[in-house]
Amino acid sequence: MKSRIALSVLFVLIAAGAFASDATATQSDAQKSFDKMKTLAGSWEGIVTTVPQQADIEGTLTQVSLRVTSMGHTLMHEARGSKRPDDPITMFVVEEDRLLLTHYCDADNRPRMVGRMSPDGKTVEFDFLDVTGNLQYGHMQHAVFTFLDANHHTEDWTFMMKDKPMHAHFDLTRKN
Amino acid sequence: MKPRIALSVLFVLIAATAFASDVATPSDAQKSDSQKSFDTMKTLAGSWEGPVTVVPPQPEMSSDKPLHVSLRVTSRGNALVHEMQEAGTPEDPAKYDHPVTMLYLDGDQLTLVHYCDAGNRPRMVARKSADGKTVEFDFADLSGSNDYGHMYHAVFTVVDANHHLEDWTYMMPGDKPVHAHFDLQRTK
Numbered sequence: 001m002k003s004r005i006a007l008s009v010l011f012v013l014i015a016a017g018a019f020a021s022d023a024t025a026t027q028s029d030a031q032k033s034f035d036k037m038k039t040l041a042g043s044w045e046g047i048v049t050t051v052p053q054q055a056d057i058e059g060t061l062t063q064v065s066l067r068v069t070s071m072g073h074t075l076m077h078e079a080r081g082s083k084r085p086d087d088p089i090t091m092f093v094v095e096e097d098r099l100l101l102t103h104y105c106d107a108d109n110r111p112r113m114v115g116r117m118s119p120d121g122k123t124v125e126f127d128f129l130d131v132t133g134n135l136q137y138g139h140m141q142h143a144v145f146t147f148l149d150a151n152h153h154t155e156d157w158t159f160m161m162k163d164k165p166m167h168a169h170f171d172l173t174r175k176n
Numbered sequence: 177m178k179p180r181i182a183l184s185v186l187f188v189l190i191a192a193t194a195f196a197s198d199v200a201t202p203s204d205a206q207k208s209d210s211q212k213s214f215d216t217m218k219t220l221a222g223s224w225e226g227p228v229t230v231v232p233p234q235p236e237m238s239s240d241k242p243l244h245v246s247l248r249v250t251s252r253g254n255a256l257v258h259e260m261q262e263a264g265t266p267e268d269p270a271k272y273d274h275p276v277t278m279l280y281l282d283g284d285q286l287t288l289v290h291y292c293d294a295g296n297r298p299r300m301v302a303r304k305s306a307d308g309k310t311v312e313f314d315f316a317d318l319s320g321s322n323d324y325g326h327m328y329h330a331v332f333t334v335v336d337a338n339h340h341l342e343d344w345t346y347m348m349p350g351d352k353p354v355h356a357h358f359d360l361q362r363t364k
Contacts, residue, residue, distance in 0.1 A: 095320055105251060132282055
């Protein structure tokens, strides 16, 4: 394990495969949910629909990328529209037998949510846990990832503006 | 303010200039020390490459392979993303995955969370920068497994617009520190 430590120190991963062998044989529900989320790794593109409808963004084309990082310990989600380069980032990890996401929001806060996979394995749904940062503009409250097939998934995100929810639905097709 | 909220909900940022006009931007004199340090960190946005020096030396680590570092401002300027990997390797997460560090202001604290290869997430908080060129982060807390140790300390030093240094200290089990020094030149 010495080499693993050295690589962690140096952020340089030479032999990721060498570490796969020490994974535990029995996976927790959180790990299974995380593994399901990792199947989304890749680049995606699709149209947004909103409720209540937001005229300035309804039907907008959005690019989403999901990348497995940190030697498989993190899934990184980025989304951006076509007219601006910066983007919010969501990080998924397994922590204390929970699948957690932290959403680094454009609204200058960082809600955390806890995820669970449905019994049929077709959705992973995240419920709000807590939030840090600026709450002046509200915060992201809920998220659902639905797995349709290897090249098609949907994301449903709910933003809470005080007591008023706003829902965004992303219908995404894999680009690679 | 409604459009700003809508965009936050949807992660789709269409009209940046519209939002810039409805947010009061503090002058340099009004900015907190943390905001100034965050601004300093944001000047590092770009791609960087350079050699790594390790103390104590790690024989497993090949010293002739430089490191590639990228920094990106995201989340409408509210976060800075730091990523690194061995230079010259393609960005293929199946083979060359790498740690990611998120930097942001949490209240009046410049904070980083390091999503580590070791399977944990140390959080560090920046000290006030004495010279405006060095931003030093001290360990605050850790989430996740500590079986293989954790990152403990980080210092970013801006030498000039195209040159910066990073000093990361990793605490091995048994509280044995290992120090990695990155000497990075901007590549774009």
